[in-house]
Amino acid sequence: MTENLGLQLEQHLPTALLKIIRMAGEIAQERGEKLYLVGGTVRDLLLGRANLDIDIVVEGDAPLLANLLAQKTGGKAVVHPRFGTAKLRTPEVSLDIATARTETYPYPGALPNIRPSSIEEDLSRRDFTINTMAIQLNPDSFGELIDLHNGRDDLENHLIRILHRNSFVDDATRILRALRYEQRLGFQLEPDTKKLLCCDASMLKPLSGDRIRHEVELVLKEKEPEKVLCRADELGVLGRIYPALSNNTQMIERLKQARSQIPSISLVLSFALITYHFTPKEGDEFIIRLNLPSAKAGAIEDMLELKHRLGELDYPDILPSRIYLLLKNYSLHAVRACALAHESALVRGYLQLYLDELRFITTSLNGVDLQQMGVPAGPHLGNLLRNLLEAKLDQRVSTMEEEESLMQQWLKEIET
Ligand code: ATP
Numbered sequence: 038m039t040e041n042l043g044l045q046l047e048q049h050l051p052t053a054l055l056k057i058i059r060m061a062g063e064i065a066q067e068r069g070e071k072l073y074l075v076g077g078t079v080r081d082l083l084l085g086r087a088n089l090d091i092d093i094v095v096e097g098d099a100p101l102l103a104n105l106l107a108q109k110t111g112g113k114a115v116v117h118p119r120f121g122t123a124k125l126r127t128p129e130v131s132l133d134i135a136t137a138r139t140e141t142y143p144y145p146g147a148l149p150n151i152r153p154s155s156i157e158e159d160l161s162r163r164d165f166t167i168n169t170m171a172i173q174l175n176p177d178s179f180g181e182l183i184d185l186h187n188g189r190d191d192l193e194n195h196l197i198r199i200l201h202r203n204s205f206v207d208d209a210t211r212i213l214r215a216l217r218y219e220q221r222l223g224f225q226l227e228p229d230t231k232k233l234l235c236c237d238a239s240m241l242k243p244l245s246g247d248r249i250r251h252e253v254e255l256v257l258k259e260k261e262p263e264k265v266l267c268r269a270d271e272l273g274v275l276g277r278i279y280p281a282l283s284n285n286t287q288m289i290e291r292l293k294q295a296r297s298q299i300p301s302i303s304l305v306l307s308f309a310l311i312t313y314h315f316t317p318k319e320g321d322e323f324i325i326r327l328n329l330p331s332a333k334a335g336a337i338e339d340m341l342e343l344k345h346r347l348g349e350l351d352y353p354d355i356l357p358s359r360i361y362l363l364l365k366n367y368s369l370h371a372v373r374a375c376a377l378a379h380e381s382a383l384v385r386g387y388l389q390l391y392l393d394e395l396r397f398i399t400t401s402l403n404g405v406d407l408q409q410m411g412v413p414a415g416p417h418l419g420n421l422l423r424n425l426l427e428a429k430l431d432q433r434v435s436t437m438e439e440e441e442s443l444m445q446q447w448l449k450e451i452e453t
Contacts, residue, residue: 043180053129062174070097073171091132099136142207164211166191166198198227205237213252220264241277246328257307263293281319295377309340309374339371358427401437
């Protein structure tokens with residue numbers, strides 16, 4: 038007997054979303070098309086987990102459906118007719134609509150060729166059984182579950198299972214996707230899936246930098262990324278992304294520690310932390326391998342250079358100005374990464390002092406004030422201001438009056 042999840046939809050989806058989904062089902066029905074809720078929302082609905090990342094598939098024309106829905110709801114549809122996809126945004130909801138499609142891979146690791154097809158074929162191209170379930174949205178069958186690959190059983194048995202033996206060869210990004218779901222949901226890789234995943238891990242090699250970076254970013258955005266990294270290492274996957282990532286429990290511990298201190302850790306910082314143990318050469322190779330954009334690449338390069346200079350700070354009672362002068366030339370991400378990862382507690386303390394206090398300290402006097410005191414514009418004025426800032430950092434002056442009198446003293450010394 039087919040299971041009906043209409044009630045769960047009503048209980049778990051916000052009213053505005055439910056209204057639009059029903060409306061979409063009605064429009065599709067009028068047009069003689071079939072509409073389905075698919076993917077992660079169905080999986081998470083059955084698990085009782087919130088997921089408002091709504092994916093809808095239509096056996097018909099997704100861009101047209103999105104445009105009709107936009108007209109009816111006053112929302113905005115962004116359509117990609119070439120791919121048969123659309124995104125609908127209303128003030129309250131956002132959802133992706135796609136035309137049911139089949140994918141064929143011209144060669145392993147290639148982006149697939151796409152053609153419109155049925156919901157059955159659309160579900161058969163998906164990654165894991167737990168992601169192949171769909172819920173009908175047409176009014177005459179609203180809420181009926183379609184489960185062609187026994188996703189419901191695997192969900193109950195906590196298993197991540199691919200649909201066919203060539204799955205990881207066709208698309209090696211599924212290797213990291215499998216590990217993400219396994220760790221996020223506390224599931225297990227089904228034994229054959231696990232065997233194939235390990236066998237096919239080498240297929241990560243031919244993936245383009247952009248595709249592999251996207252997957253690594255998704256791992257780093259997980260709630261507990263270190264669990265995924267740990268499992269990926271255990272199964273020989275990490276080294277296939279980049280060799281120096283493998284076999285490093287410290288790296289995984291570092292990320293875990295950092296997350297306990299900064300719960301919403303940024304991607305740039307995460308990248309810096311997982312590469313903290315790299316040599317500069319490894320850093321450069323990793324940046325090329327993942328085709329990292331400049332902000333992330335710069336943070337890694339900066340951090341690896343700074344790490345080698347931090348011995349200069351590993352002494353008690355270092356002057357704050359010395360800390361400031363070393364760190365001011367490095368990006369904040371680099372300093373933050375070192376403040377979390379450096380082995381010396383003393384150095385970590387200095388880095389934190391810079392992040393929390395020193396970098397915000399400024400002098401009360403500025404260039405105009407100095408000119409009014411008779412200093413001509415030019416490099417000399419710049420030097421005086423720098424010296425004044427150092428005096429302030431080292432607490433030799435604190436008030437404006439103290440700054441003025443120190444400056445007067447310096448100017449007098451120059452005159453004589
Ligand atoms: P998440 O909670 O991680 O967003 P999700 O299941 O919604 O999970 P998406 O990455 O948004 O994941 O993908 C939506 C759906 O598209 C998946 O549920 C899956 O069915 C399918 N899918 C995504 N990537 C692939 C892939 N590489 N191969 C096959 N199917 C995929």
